Amino acid sequence: MNAAEELNQGLLFSDGTHGTHGTASNAGASSCSTEEMAHGTHGTNTVPAAHHPEIERPTFRTYDHPAKTLAGTYAPGVWWHGVKEEKGKAVNYDKRICSPLHVEAVTACEGADFGRLLRFRNTLGDWREWAMPMHLLKGSGEDLRGELLNMGVEIDPDAFKLLNRFIQGQHPKRHVIAATATGWHSPTLFIMPRENIGNGDAIYQSEAANLDDFRQAGTLEGWQTEIGARCEGNPLLMLAVCASLAGPLLYHLQRQGGGFHIVGDSSTGKSSAIQAAASVWGHGEQFKRTWRATGNGLEGIAAQRNDTLLALDEIGEADPREIGAVVYAMANGTGKARASRNGGARPTKRWRVVLFSSGELGLSAHMAEGGKRSRAGQEIRLMDIPARRTHGAWDHLHGLPGGREFSDAIQRTSVTHYGQAGPAFIRALLASGEVDDLPAVLASLCAKYPSGSGQESRAAERFALLGMAGELAIEWGLLPVPAGAAHAAMLELFSVWSGNRGQGQGEDATICASLCEFITRHGDALFSGLSAAAVVRDRAGWWRDEDNRRVWMFTAEGLRRAVPGFDLVRITTALDAAGWITERNTGLYSKRVRVDGFTPRLYHLAPTEV
Incomplete structure (x- = not known):
């Protein structure tokens, strides 16, 4: 009987010289195999048992349907047809390892992340595929068996070593690129756990076969x-x-x-x-x-x-x-x-x-x-x-x-x-x-967002990116709203965001707000008048009234306490940008002042918001 006749009778096997080769698909949905469709069955054992010549032992074979050989009748599954010695004589023996399972392809990515593309039938009789990382076979292979059992593969508890040997011993001629993450694998191939979009022979490979939230329903x-x-x-x-x-x-x-x-x-x-x-x-x-x-x-x-x-x-x-x-x-x-x-x-x-x-x-x-x-x-x-x-x-x-x-x-x-x-x-x-036009389109959209600082420019670019995605979806008929609606909505929300945030660099606003809050909370306790002889515990500086305003003269240590989380250079740069520094020595942000017999460097500040 030749291989084609065996296939027509519903027998598939894998013994190193004979194997099954299917097409790689990472569609996790259940599907009926070509063999089952040929027999008009799905999840049943009603087909007549297939006949096969004598088995050349030792070997692994996978039977998708009940199979008759000269050695006996075998239930569907992966079998080990071995030879052992009893009383000095070679005796044939057979061990069922698991329900039907085939190794369809070798998977790898740039010389690493090797795996195997498995096709198997679960307890309900449905065929599924999984690109399995080879490292799951380390040790006794418990992680691998756990995933297979979770997906409905029935495994003999005493045959785990044989299952490892079977999978590692299969070397299909077909090689498939293993993608270890969803998304773009190349400019023309987008990979999802259940499907590939674009051109390229690759498959999503993961340790957990059922971690797929990219599901579809409805229309x-x-x-x-x-x-x-x-x-x-x-x-x-x-x-x-x-x-x-x-x-x-x-x-x-x-x-x-x-x-x-x-x-x-x-x-x-x-x-x-x-x-x-x-x-x-x-x-x-x-x-x-x-x-x-x-x-x-x-x-x-x-x-x-x-x-x-x-x-x-x-x-x-x-x-x-x-x-x-x-x-x-x-x-x-x-x-x-x-x-x-x-x-x-x-x-x-x-x-x-x-x-x-x-x-x-x-x-x-x-x-x-x-x-x-x-x-x-x-x-x-x-x-x-x-x-x-x-x-x-x-x-x-x-x-x-x-x-x-x-x-x-x-x-x-x-x-x-x-x-x-x-x-x-x-x-x-x-x-x-x-695709090649996207950077230019994004740049033109960014120009329509008013931004006064580098941080606002970054924010504007992200709003523009969303507006571009929406307008493309409108152009391609996916988002049923008038053209320009997405861009207008993002411009409005950018205006709301920038209005709530305030103007200028975010760190500058934080520094100024912290300083004002510190003066409001501790001005009376941690400062005293420059001309008053007062003892102040944990002093942060002095104050002096001039020209209908109060100037707060901070020590360097007091300024650091007032604005935690920033170094002194960053603090003084922000205060200078706000125009709050009233006096300074040449080339510095501070000025020496004579107080109680010594002349410390103090930072003269007149916050407009206190």
Whole structure:
């Protein structure tokens, strides 16, 4: 009997010289194999047993259906046909290792991250595929067996060594590129756990086969009607959708990530906006995460969301003492450097994501609860956007009676029509041929945002990026709103953000505010008049009235106490820029003053806000 006749009878085997070769697909959805379709069966053992000549032992074989050989009849599965010695004679024996499983291809990426593409049938009779990292076979292979058992592979508890030998002993001729992260693997290939978009033979490879939140349900048309069309007249909903669509553009623009934080009272629609953003890529409730996680845990989630969206709800659940460092890490796209057991450096996780967050407190207010002061770099990487609109977070209700009903409608749609818009945006981007034009388009949009400092320019670029993503989606028919609506919404929100933040560099405003607060709280206790002979404990300086104003003369140590977290050079530079330094010696920010028989250098300051 030749191989074609064996295949027609429903027998597949793997013994080193014979093997099965399928097409690589990382679509995690169950599917019926070609052999089953040929027999008209799915998940049953009703096909007649296949016949096969004598087995050349020792060997592994995989039977997809009951098989008859000269040695006996075998149930579907992976078998070890071995030989052992009993009483000085060679005796054949057979051991079933697991349910049907095939090694379809060798996977690797640039000489590392080797693995195997496995195709197997689960307990329900459905065929699935998984690109398995080879390091799961270390030791006894418990991690591998745990994943296979979780996916429905039935494994003989006494045959784990044989399972390891079987998988490692298979060397298919087909080689597939292993992608260890979602997102862009090349300028023309975008990889997701369940599908590849674009051109290239690669597959998503992960230690946990079921960690896939990029799921789909409903239709793109349903999402467009219930969420996409309602972005018109609702800047915060437009912000949510555009933030989700902007993630794939970061790779082509060579930009780091960053994010937006919706701030507002409870039950205003903030979480609904988060779910609307999440529905672009997956189930609205399951794709989002909360801030209640360790920094290490958020690194893992960000890596799984690479080139898409990291949606985090309820910033109040985060540790206020650690969130500043987490914001830096999420926006910069680099995880912690960690040492291996032998002291070497482990591979560092990397990602590019747009972060979209919500909470009742802004970032700086939440950090203050933990005794931390936010820095301008953190506030630029996660920008606070107030959710104070006409109806909570919304302006235009599109015929619904109230803000609550609008939020409910968004939430329902996010769990019924989801996971369609993001992949459709990738396909349209690749088909448009406009990838090389993106940097120039972004630069032209940035010019339309008024910005007075480097930090504001960075913020403007991120708003412009979202506006560009939205306008591309409108152009390609994915976002059913008038052209220009996304750009107009981002300009409005940028104006709101910059108005709340104030003018100039963020650190300058923080320094000036800290100084004024210190004088207000401690002016009477830590200062005295320059001409008065007074004993002041923990003195920060002196004061002197002149020209209808009070000049506060700080010691260097007092100035550092007044503005913690900044060095003296940075403090004095900000105060000079604000025009608060009234007197100084040449080339310095301070001036010597005679006090009680000595002449210390003091910083003469006249804050305009005290």
